[in-house]
Amino acid sequence: MSTLGKKVSRIRSKNAGPFWITIDIFCGSIDVYKDICLNLHNQKVADLLKVKGQDLKRFEIEKLNVIKFSFPRKIPQGHVLDRDMHGAQMAVLLSEMDF
Amino acid sequence: MICSKVLVPSGVLGLGFDIEALKNGLNRKPDIISIDGGSTDSGPYSLGSGTSKYSRSAIKSEWKILMKAREEAKIPLLIGSSGTCGTDEMVDWMEDITIELAEEMGQSIKITKLYCEQNKEFIKTSFKKQKISSLDPSPKLDADIIHDMSHIVALAGAEQIQECIKTGADIILAGRTTDTAIISALPLMKGADPGGSWHGAKIAECGALCSNNPTSGVVLVEFDKSGFTVEAMASNASCTPESVAAHMLYENADPFILYEPGGYMDVTNANYRLEKNGKVRVDGANWLKSGTYNVKLEGAKITGYQTSLLVLLRDQNYVENAKTWVSKLSNFLKKQIKEKMELDTPLYSLEFRLIGVNGTLGELETKVSEPTEVGVLCIITSKKTSISNEIAKLINPFLLHYPLTDNEELPTFAFPYSPVHSDRGCVYEFVLNHTLELNHPMEAFRIKISEV
Numbered sequence: 001m002s003t004l005g006k007k008v009s010r011i012r013s014k015n016a017g018p019f020w021i022t023i024d025i026f027c028g029s030i031d032v033y034k035d036i037c038l039n040l041h042n043q044k045v046a047d048l049l050k051v052k053g054q055d056l057k058r059f060e061i062e063k064l065n066v067i068k069f070s071f072p073r074k075i076p077q078g079h080v081l082d083r084d085m086h087g088a089q090m091a092v093l094l095s096e097m098d099f
Numbered sequence: 100m101i102c103s104k105v106l107v108p109s110g111v112l113g114l115g116f117d118i119e120a121l122k123n124g125l126n127r128k129p130d131i132i133s134i135d136g137g138s139t140d141s142g143p144y145s146l147g148s149g150t151s152k153y154s155r156s157a158i159k160s161e162w163k164i165l166m167k168a169r170e171e172a173k174i175p176l177l178i179g180s181s182g183t184c185g186t187d188e189m190v191d192w193m194e195d196i197t198i199e200l201a202e203e204m205g206q207s208i209k210i211t212k213l214y215c216e217q218n219k220e221f222i223k224t225s226f227k228k229q230k231i232s233s234l235d236p237s238p239k240l241d242a243d244i245i246h247d248m249s250h251i252v253a254l255a256g257a258e259q260i261q262e263c264i265k266t267g268a269d270i271i272l273a274g275r276t277t278d279t280a281i282i283s284a285l286p287l288m289k290g291a292d293p294g295g296s297w298h299g300a301k302i303a304e305c306g307a308l309c310s311n312n313p314t315s316g317v318v319l320v321e322f323d324k325s326g327f328t329v330e331a332m333a334s335n336a337s338c339t340p341e342s343v344a345a346h347m348l349y350e351n352a353d354p355f356i357l358y359e360p361g362g363y364m365d366v367t368n369a370n371y372r373l374e375k376n377g378k379v380r381v382d383g384a385n386w387l388k389s390g391t392y393n394v395k396l397e398g399a400k401i402t403g404y405q406t407s408l409l410v411l412l413r414d415q416n417y418v419e420n421a422k423t424w425v426s427k428l429s430n431f432l433k434k435q436i437k438e439k440m441e442l443d444t445p446l447y448s449l450e451f452r453l454i455g456v457n458g459t460l461g462e463l464e465t466k467v468s469e470p471t472e473v474g475v476l477c478i479i480t481s482k483k484t485s486i487s488n489e490i491a492k493l494i495n496p497f498l499l500h501y502p503l504t505d506n507e508e509l510p511t512f513a514f515p516y517s518p519v520h521s522d523r524g525c526v527y528e529f530v531l532n533h534t535l536e537l538n539h540p541m542e543a544f545r546i547k548i549s550e551v
Contacts, residue, residue: 014349014350015140015350016350016351016352017139017350017352017532018139018142018143018529018532019234019236019238019529019532020352022348022350022351022352024348024349026345048463048465049463050462050463057352057353059353059354059355061348061354063344064341064344064345064348066345066348066354068348068354070352070353072235072236073236076238076528076529077139077142077143077529078142078143078144078527078528078529079143079402079528079529080402080403080405080448080450080478080480080526080528081450083452083458083459083460083461084459084460085141085142086140089459089460090460090463092460093460093463093465096465096466097465
């Protein structure tokens with residue numbers, strides 16, 4: 001099985017203010033975009049990120065062939081227990097996920 | 100017809116920009132130079148301690164270039180979120196640098212300062228009067244937490260920046276502002292389309308990040324009655340409809356909506372198209388005014404005082420069993436701390452992170468692989484530096500020698516430096532994700548003018 005990262009052109013994640021993380025999946029083409037819109041299920045992403053399904057916001061932006069996920073951080077940015085202040089390494093989880 | 104042209108040299112002062120690109124931008128006769136000076140992006144320390152993330156020398160050297168550009172172009176120069184966190188003291192810090200440079204370069208200038216820091220009593224009263232509303236997610240807030248915050252700032256919007264522009268200042272040094280307000284303020288004043296003014300400001304807030312060459316820094320935005328046109332100023336940079344539209348995704352939880360003081364912008368129906376000469380034309384964004392005038396608040400308080408230690412495991416048996424070793428060691432150390440310091444766990448925290456195993460992602464890590472070595476980062480946090488340092492010294496010999504099993508020769512791991520413990524000082528946390536309702540935009544802000 002291939003990974004999501006191999007299928008799309010780029011996946012990035014970043015803090016969106018101290019209390020949110022956002023992940024952008026740049027699909028690269030309309031065909032890949034449609035495939036991912038159809039087959040990447042919210043629950044799978046929520047489980048991977050260990051967030052509640054209802055906390056995960058999903059945006060499908062066809063103009064850019066982008067699927068975006070945003071979710072509140074369990075631990076705010078820079079809190080004693082935070083391991084990645086900018087949340088920029090979280091994209092790796094989606095990138096390495098089987099797809 | 101163009102209402103105003105805003106030159107943005109870079110996403111933030113201190114990060115650098117292309118000098119040739121700045122010259123190209125100045126040749127286009129902009130009406131103002133606007134640059135951001137900060138954000139919460141680097142964590143709570145800057146606001147908590149009220150200090151700049153960037154070095155004074157980096158700020159001074161870049162500010163000198165912009166002050167020279169302003170003197171030649173005879174247009175206002177504006178910085179928002181001075182000194183990263185935008186506290187009052189950081190506005191004054193920026194003024195010190197400005198005065199120093201004005202003297203060095205023989206410039207006579209009028210400086211307008213915008214102060215955005217909030218008085219705790221005012222915030223407490225506003226909280227009691229239910230003028231403070233929480234955003235999602237909502238951290239707990241009460242009078243004690245307000246009292247404990249070391250700094251509270253309100254994010255100024257276009258209205259407060261416009262008040263500064265009206266003073267006829269050469270240089271405007273603003274405290275905490277929204278990243279966009281420093282760019283949108285002038286076009287909004289000059290009658291540009293409100294949706295387009297905010298949208299153009301959002302696109303240009305990180306400088307050339309909306310182009311194919313982010314490090315070149317400089318972009319020019321031309322605002323008019325129906326939208327805006329954005330263009331990268333470096334010869335080796337260009338904007339495309341995709342690079343511009345994609346910037347709406349960056350650091351935004353919602354790619355279509357952006358809340359600002361006094362309303363919100365909606366770009367759901369925005370159109371992006373490539374024009375001649377590498378310009379991107381954008382229109383179709385809407386500005387929706389809110390019933391009340393709310394500004395966002397940011398606040399940080401001290402969490403505690405931290406000391407860290409790092410020990411390296413290279414021995415294959417310990418690398419393979421790092422998790423078990425740390426779990427046994429942690430239990431053992433907690434007993435030692437209780438016995439020798441008479442300190443219970445709620446009074447301190449002792450955390451181990453396995454670098455090479457799951458140091459970055461913790462419980463989210465999905466990959467299992469065999470590392471060559473493991474760095475064990477030990478983080479101690481307590482209410483006093485002396486306690487954290489004392490715990491560090493107490494656990495030091497065990498980090499060095501703690502055995503996995505009872506019947507083995509005493510192991511010795513690698514300490515990478517001496518002293519092993521690093522006193523990390525005071526650590527802070529963000530405690531506000533709230534907005535404050537104001538009776539009028541200047542209620543929570545103050546302007547001061549000086550001339551040098």
